[in-house]
Amino acid sequence: MKKTMITLWVMIGCLAMNAQPTAELRSHRNPAVEGLMEYARSLDYYVGYAYDEYSGQNILLSLYPSNDNAEKTHLLLDSIRHTCEVLSVSAKESNMWELHQEGKDTIYYAITLSNSQDAAEKITFKYRSIARETTSPNDLIGFGDFVYNYHTANIQRTRNASYDLPAYWKTIKEVFSRDGVVVRAFTISNDSTHNFSKDVYGGLVTNDPERWSSEQTGLLCMTTSMERANNIVDDIIKATWAHVDQHPHIWYGISESNRFGIPAYIAGHSLITLDYNRFLIDLYEDTDQKSGTLRYYIMAREIQGSPFFPKDWQTLKSYKNGKYEYYDTPDTK
Numbered sequence: 001m002k003k004t005m006i007t008l009w010v011m012i013g014c015l016a017m018n019a020q021p022t023a024e025l026r027s028h029r030n031p032a033v034e035g036l037m038e039y040a041r042s043l044d045y046y047v048g049y050a051y052d053e054y055s056g057q058n059i060l061l062s063l064y065p066s067n068d069n070a071e072k073t074h075l076l077l078d079s080i081r082h083t084c085e086v087l088s089v090s091a092k093e094s095n096m097w098e099l100h101q102e103g104k105d106t107i108y109y110a111i112t113l114s115n116s117q118d119a120a121e122k123i124t125f126k127y128r129s130i131a132r133e134t135t136s137p138n139d140l141i142g143f144g145d146f147v148y149n150y151h152t153a154n155i156q157r158t159r160n161a162s163y164d165l166p167a168y169w170k171t172i173k174e175v176f177s178r179d180g181v182v183v184r185a186f187t188i189s190n191d192s193t194h195n196f197s198k199d200v201y202g203g204l205v206t207n208d209p210e211r212w213s214s215e216q217t218g219l220l221c222m223t224t225s226m227e228r229a230n231n232i233v234d235d236i237i238k239a240t241w242a243h244v245d246q247h248p249h250i251w252y253g254i255s256e257s258n259r260f261g262i263p264a265y266i267a268g269h270s271l272i273t274l275d276y277n278r279f280l281i282d283l284y285e286d287t288d289q290k291s292g293t294l295r296y297y298i299m300a301r302e303i304q305g306s307p308f309f310p311k312d313w314q315t316l317k318s319y320k321n322g323k324y325e326y327y328d329t330p331d332t333k
Contacts, residue, residue: 030113030121033148036083043072080125080146084109087123105129107144122149165279165302168243172281172300173219175235181223184327187318188216188301188309194321199310211306218301220313226260229283229296233259233271236281236298240272251275258283260296271298277307286314 088094093112098105109125127144176183190196192209206212223229237256244252253273260283272281284297297314301307310319318325 028150030087030148030150032083032087033123036079039079040076043076077127084111084123084125087111087113103129120149120151123147164247168240168274168279169302171239171243172236175232175239176219176221176298176300178228178232180225180228181221181232183222184220184315184317186218186220186313186316187320188214188218189318189320190214190306190308191321196306196308196310196322199319199322200308201311201313214303214305214308216301216303216307216309218299220316221298221300222314223296224293226294226296229260229298232298233283236272260285272300278303280307 084096088096088111091111091113092115093110095108095110097108100106105127106129107125107127109123111123113121113123115121123146125144125146173183190212192212195207195209195212196214197206221232223232237254240252240254244250244254251274253270255271258271270280270282272279274280279300279302281298281300284299286295286297287293288295295314299309299313301309310316310324312324312326315326316324317327
């Protein structure tokens with residue numbers, strides 16, 4: 001039997017000169033969508049939260065195949081249909097289209113719940129099945145996305161805002177300071193004379209000298225316990241919300257869906273982003289080649305310029321224009 005895996009990924013974003021838009025986006029709940037989320041939880045599907053400034057509050061429910069039976073998937077798809085049908089009754093605009101032909105399914109819904117100068121609320125659902133491996137009607141295999149969006153207008157955003165970064169750094173250091181972890185400081189310095197592309201770890205590769213400059217200071221926290229690592233993540237999120245609430249004028253992103261143990265294509269976003277990549281906290285996993293031990297890393301960085309970081313970062317002490325310096329001792333504990 002096959003099951004279409006379903007993930008809910010909530011993204012809420014805002015930045016304002018006062019706390020009201022932030023509070024509104026965080027507190028806004030659509031009862032029907034919330035009911036769908038609770039039902040997904042009851043079926044043991046993962047429900048995660050993230051926050052990003054650009055499009056307001058989003059719920060992204062992604063469907064993809066995995067190895068299990070499809071009964072729960074059918075139940076959840078029926079719930080998605082029912083939720084959309086209920087919401088379409090009072091919607092400003094609704095388009096719901098399905099095609100079922102020769103064992104393949106294509107579904108598309110687009111619903112505008114509200115659209116005014118103050119706020120907009122919309123839903124889209126796209127699903128397309130692929131060829132079934134058997135003729136069993138329960139063998140449902142496909143890909144799709146359910147997206148709920150709520151956006152509040154007139155949210156003013158401030159780049160390079162003053163938000164007491166030393167106080168936030170102090171909080172992160174306190175969160176990292178606990179038994180069973182290794183914490184190491186590192187620096188990265190690169191100027192416009194050195195193209196870091198051959199040294200970079202994934203992501204940013206560029207031949208534009210204007211994007212080569214970077215000055216970074218950071219802390220790398222490592223533990224071999226997933227539970228301990230996720231406890232640190234929880235504390236970081238709580239501390240960051242407290243900081244954002246105290247400084248509501250700054251741009252921020254908080255990806256509450258980002259946890260160790262969640263597939264990278266679900267949680268492959270920075271855990272924390274402050275002031276347009278001026279401060280980043282990211283999560284990484286790595287396996288020790290000698291012992292086979294899985295290690296969990298939390299990297300916090302203050303950045304001026306390019307946000308790249310180099311290869312062999314696990315024991316990095318400093319990087320300057322392609323020259324590395326490493327810690328001598330292993331990063332295990």
